[in-house]
Amino acid sequence: MGGGFGPLLSFLATTRGGLDGHLVGALRKARSSVQSSLVTRVIGIALAAVVIIYLSPKVYALGPSYFLRIVAVGVALGAIYALIAIGYTMVYGIVELINFAHGDVFTLGAFISLPLLVTPFWHLTEETGGGWGIVLPLIAVFLIVMLITGLINVGIERVAYRPLRNAPRLAPLITAVGVSFFLEGVMYLWKGAVNLHYPDLLPSNRFVGGTFSAKDVIVIVAAVILVAGLAFFVNQTKLGKAMRATAQDRDAARLMGINIDRTISATFFIGAVLAAAGGITYGLYINSVNNGLGFPIGLVAFTAAVFGGIGNIPGAALGGLIIGLIRATNDGYVDPQWTDVVTFAILILVLTLRPTGLLGMRVPEK
Amino acid sequence: MALLELEGVEASYGRIRALRGISLVAEKGEIVALIGSNGAGKTTTLRTISGLMHPAAGSIVFNGKHITNEAPDRIVQLGICQSPEGRRLFTRMTVVDNLRMGAYTRSNAGEIKKDMDRVFELFPRLKERRNQIAGTLSGGEQQMCAMGRALMAKPKLLMLDEPSLGLSPILVETIFDIVREINAQGTPVLLVEQNAHKALEIANRGYVLETGAIVQTGTGKELLESAEVQKAYLGM
Numbered sequence: 001m002g003g004g005f006g007p008l009l010s011f012l013a014t015t016r017g018g019l020d021g022h023l024v025g026a027l028r029k030a031r032s033s034v035q036s037s038l039v040t041r042v043i044g045i046a047l048a049a050v051v052i053i054y055l056s057p058k059v060y061a062l063g064p065s066y067f068l069r070i071v072a073v074g075v076a077l078g079a080i081y082a083l084i085a086i087g088y089t090m091v092y093g094i095v096e097l098i099n100f101a102h103g104d105v106f107t108l109g110a111f112i113s114l115p116l117l118v119t120p121f122w123h124l125t126e127e128t129g130g131g132w133g134i135v136l137p138l139i140a141v142f143l144i145v146m147l148i149t150g151l152i153n154v155g156i157e158r159v160a161y162r163p164l165r166n167a168p169r170l171a172p173l174i175t176a177v178g179v180s181f182f183l184e185g186v187m188y189l190w191k192g193a194v195n196l197h198y199p200d201l202l203p204s205n206r207f208v209g210g211t212f213s214a215k216d217v218i219v220i221v222a223a224v225i226l227v228a229g230l231a232f233f234v235n236q237t238k239l240g241k242a243m244r245a246t247a248q249d250r251d252a253a254r255l256m257g258i259n260i261d262r263t264i265s266a267t268f269f270i271g272a273v274l275a276a277a278g279g280i281t282y283g284l285y286i287n288s289v290n291n292g293l294g295f296p297i298g299l300v301a302f303t304a305a306v307f308g309g310i311g312n313i314p315g316a317a318l319g320g321l322i323i324g325l326i327r328a329t330n331d332g333y334v335d336p337q338w339t340d341v342v343t344f345a346i347l348i349l350v351l352t353l354r355p356t357g358l359l360g361m362r363v364p365e366k
Numbered sequence: 367m368a369l370l371e372l373e374g375v376e377a378s379y380g381r382i383r384a385l386r387g388i389s390l391v392a393e394k395g396e397i398v399a400l401i402g403s404n405g406a407g408k409t410t411t412l413r414t415i416s417g418l419m420h421p422a423a424g425s426i427v428f429n430g431k432h433i434t435n436e437a438p439d440r441i442v443q444l445g446i447c448q449s450p451e452g453r454r455l456f457t458r459m460t461v462v463d464n465l466r467m468g469a470y471t472r473s474n475a476g477e478i479k480k481d482m483d484r485v486f487e488l489f490p491r492l493k494e495r496r497n498q499i500a501g502t503l504s505g506g507e508q509q510m511c512a513m514g515r516a517l518m519a520k521p522k523l524l525m526l527d528e529p530s531l532g533l534s535p536i537l538v539e540t541i542f543d544i545v546r547e548i549n550a551q552g553t554p555v556l557l558v559e560q561n562a563h564k565a566l567e568i569a570n571r572g573y574v575l576e577t578g579a580i581v582q583t584g585t586g587k588e589l590l591e592s593a594e595v596q597k598a599y600l601g602m
Contacts, residue, residue, distance in 0.1 A: 241467065255438060
């Protein structure tokens with residue numbers, strides 16, 4: 001766990017709103033929106049100008065195919081961040097909890113998939129791997145792991161968050177940190193605190209002068225399919241609409257006959273399903289996982305969720321993509337050691353200048 | 367047997383007692399008005415019937431069934447639906463989706479469609495704005511949407527909390543006409559109102575609440591003519 005945790009916790013504890021309260025509702029109310037949007041715009045444009053002036057000679061010097069490679073990696077990583085960020089944002093939207101255990105649920109997905117890659121029915125290792133033969137078994141692994149991880153997250157909500165639903169908001173935040181430690185501990189006891197090799201199953205053919213690899217494409221396509229499935233579920237199905245209704249007004253949802261325990265469970269299930277898929281995708285893409293992975297990656301995904309507008313699902317997807325691109329750009333053109341600094345500087349800037357994020361609520365709440 | 371019967375219901379918010387033994391009855395086919403000033407316990411009474419709050423003492427019987435400690439979703443299934451104070455629409459959903467949420471506990475698509483048409487007949491404005499985001503509707507339209515949403519549950523008892531609050535006089539007129547129309551079509555209504563005059567005019571019977579207790583009851587006409595009610599609530 002990082003050292004910056006205490007201030008973050010107390011910050012979150014002091015910002016409480018009503019049912020539709022936002023992360024920094026107080027801050028937003030404190031100043032006139034006209035003034036703040038003008039200040040935000042000026043600072044945003046100034047920052048963008050500085051970044052562009054700073055980066056363009058480097059981009060020019062390293063050539064177009066390097067640039068495309070960075071974009072490919074950025075989009076692929078961004079797609080994985082998006083899968084995690086959606087879980088943060090959905091859970092925040094419905095129970096106003098920053099689920100700090102969510103990153104570890106992502107790692108858990110990768111861990112559960114490791115033994116499942118090798119079963120009596122299929123044998124997905126680097127020796128046997130490759131070719132179209134892996135497609136169906138891999139999809140099966142995805143589905144099984146998503147189901148198991150989803151159910152585990154439903155259990156976590158039951159045990160660690162539901163009993164505290166009417167408690168002050170700091171309480172479930174603390175149990176979320178506790179669950180995070182717990183999951184990391186379980187994975188440590190299971191596999192140890194080492195970097196585990198994750199089998200490199202995806203083809204690594206390259207296209208367009210070596211810029212795009214088949215891996216990038218597969219990761220991006222997988223994420224797009226999952227997000228499209230989620231969008232369909234949330235916007236078109238009865239349960240999905242009930243989840244949105246619960247997020248918008250819990251008591252009104254109850255008065256419509258919606259069982260909010262069930263919709264909240266469903267939210268945790270879906271968040272974990274996407275995070276688990278992200279975990280497997282990450283393993284297949286990076287080929288290395290460890291038990292502590294979820295915390296740093298989770299924080300980046302959380303930043304993505306805030307960037308896009310916490311509580312807003314398309315925002316989380318967009319935020320993930322942008323954060324992935326920014327991190328890849330920084331890795332490729334500046335210095336990888338500064339990538340986390342840049343990421344969390346963005347978190348701070350967004351929280352202070354535009355707490356509702358890129359796609360924050362545009363509609364009056366009441 | 368009464369449709370809804372509250373017997374000695376007490377409820378509190380923490381240490382503050384909001385209801386101090388409420389007993390009231392609503393029969394099939396009636397409009398029953400609950401009137402009283404701010405903080406008298408009108409909304410709390412509705413919240414307790416809906417199951418959003420559970421009474422500390424007393425019993426609530428609906429259609430011969432004890433619902434005193436049932437969960438809200440179960441109570442909706444049994445046939446009580448409420449249009450809450452302040453409308454409480456799902457502001458980021460369309461009008462049609464809000465109405466569909468009202469029918470959440472129902473599954474017969476054909477009947478739901480029929481009731482949707484009925485709601486659009488009662489509220490032609492909603493039909494015009496069916497695909498608009500509910501948060502962008504005017505106050506009167508939002509109130510119509512909230513009432514329509516509650517009707518979509520096909521309730522055996524419709525509870526309306528302050529349907530005329532914050533509306534222009536002409537819209538207040540419209541809303542009360544529609545309440546009467548809904549009742550005429552066969553749905554009993556439990557109506558909570560600050561606009562005591564209008565409420566008692568259309569109500570078969572009424573109850574007057576003061577600091578969490580019922581202080582007076584009678585037919586709508588009797589209460590309209592009662593000296594205490596005239597003095598306290600009708601400004602005469």
